[in-house]
Amino acid sequence: xxxxxxxxxxxxxxxxxxRFGEFSLKRFxxxxxWHRSRKLMHQFAVLGLLQDDIxxxxxxxxxxxxDLVNLGLxxxxxxxxxxxxxxxxxxxxxxxPGNHDYYGSGRAFMRxxxxxxxxxxxxxxxxxxxxxxxELPFVRVIDGDVAVIGLNSGMPTPLLKAYxxxxxxxxxxxxxxxxxxxxxxxxxxxxxxxxxxxGLTRRSRAMRNDDAxxxxxxxxxxxxxxxxxxxxxQHTRLKTVHGVCHVVGTPSASVARGGHYDPGRYNLFNIxxxxxxxxxxxxxxxxxxxxxxxxxxxTISLNSADDYDLKDQLVGTPQ
Ligand SMILES: [Fe+2]
Ligand SMILES: [Fe+2]
Numbered sequence: 617x618x619x620x621x622x623x624x625x626x627x628x629x630x631x632x633x634x635r636f637g638e639f640s641l642k643r644f645x646x647x648x649x650w651h652r653s654r655k656l657m658h659q660f661a662v663l664g665l666l667q668d669d670i671x672x673x674x675x676x677x678x679x680x681x682x683d684l685v686n687l688g689l690x691x692x693x694x695x696x697x698x699x700x701x702x703x704x705x706x707x708x709x710x711x712x713p714g715n716h717d718y719y720g721s722g723r724a725f726m727r728x729x730x731x732x733x734x735x736x737x738x739x740x741x742x743x744x745x746x747x748x749x750x751e752l753p754f755v756r757v758i759d760g761d762v763a764v765i766g767l768n769s770g771m772p773t774p775l776l777k778a779y780x781x782x783x784x785x786x787x788x789x790x791x792x793x794x795x796x797x798x799x800x801x802x803x804x805x806x807x808x809x810x811x812x813x814x815g816l817t818r819r820s821r822a823m824r825n826d827d828a829x830x831x832x833x834x835x836x837x838x839x840x841x842x843x844x845x846x847x848x849x850q851h852t853r854l855k856t857v858h859g860v861c862h863v864v865g866t867p868s869a870s871v872a873r874g875g876h877y878d879p880g881r882y883n884l885f886n887i888x889x890x891x892x893x894x895x896x897x898x899x900x901x902x903x904x905x906x907x908x909x910x911x912x913x914x915t916i917s918l919n920s921a922d923d924y925d926l927k928d929q930l931v932g933t934p935q
Contacts, residue, residue, distance in 0.1 A: 617888040618759040620805060621670050624681040624844025625868035627658040627716065628696055632689050640720055642775050646687050654686070658870040662880035662903065666869050667703065669901055669910040673884060677758045678704055680734075681844045681866075682714025682770065682809035688725065697730035706733035710756060713770040714809035714845060715778045715821075735766060744796045745789060753790055755797075762887055763797040765790065765838075767808040769823055778821035778845075780810035782829055794836040798858065801891040804838040810845050813854065813863055817846055830854065833861055839894055840885065840918070842866065847877040849900070851918075862918040864898065872903075879903035881913060895919055 634647045670678065680700065685692035696717075703709050711734040717725055725731060737746030737754040744763065746755030752768040767790065769780035782790075790806070797804045806812075810823035813830045823829065833841065837858030843865050850865035867878035881902025889895040900913030 618762045619675045620885045621675045621678045622842045622866050623869040623882045624866050625683040629658045630695050632692050643687050659872045663870045665910050679710045679807050681807050683716040688719030712766040718770040718772050745793045763802040765806045769808050769810040781824045805840045806838050807842045811843050
């Protein structure tokens, strides 16, 4: 069995200071928003509880899918790199950026060597067509049977927008990687920050070419797609030429209990079986609505078509 932990939307609560040279209107609005509401929402204590819980499980790999920081400030990236390093070695931890990681300094961030080590293909992934450096997609093969494929949907956006996009170059490579992984009898787990299918959030904050991504997944297949961005637990099934692809959104890992969003949570995916008969178990771990401690939030099989009512998971309007 291979276990993958998915954490997302860390929004490191570092209380960033906005220096004169780093000023922009978008950052200023983000700064005000941080102090007005987000600062109370995202807490180190919640992150710490989840990290402790992960360390108590036999996890083979940890994937962090973006919004590591808030305003894209240099000091935040330094803290972000330290946080990722504390989570595990670059071989055990993967990362893709989100829209908040592209506030202003996104390109510099992508070039930072402290981050690229969490975004590089391993030897097996290179042979499957993964990229070698900060250009994505990267591919890592975990435990010999699960390929994790990291996509970059982050891009600079204007004021009040939080959309993303998968570049055409990445899409082309993703198509070939999905085919190569299937030919190599690997389980395919794609990870990206923005929801990869139409209808999962409003257009001003959606992946602009989610229709193209959905079509590619339908035509080439994947066993699992993980995303963040909505700060809510969501589950959608996508019919593909190779069977059902489960598309799962995980809430933020740092949100305190009692607010508008799902409280801090991570999802553990236990993968077993083999080609033609993969089995995936999703085990939710996090704060419940009643308690400030990490508990079992339920386990579901992602293989049966009848065991899960996805409408129950799509309540509320994602922000
Ligand atoms: Fe976020
Ligand atoms: Fe986001």
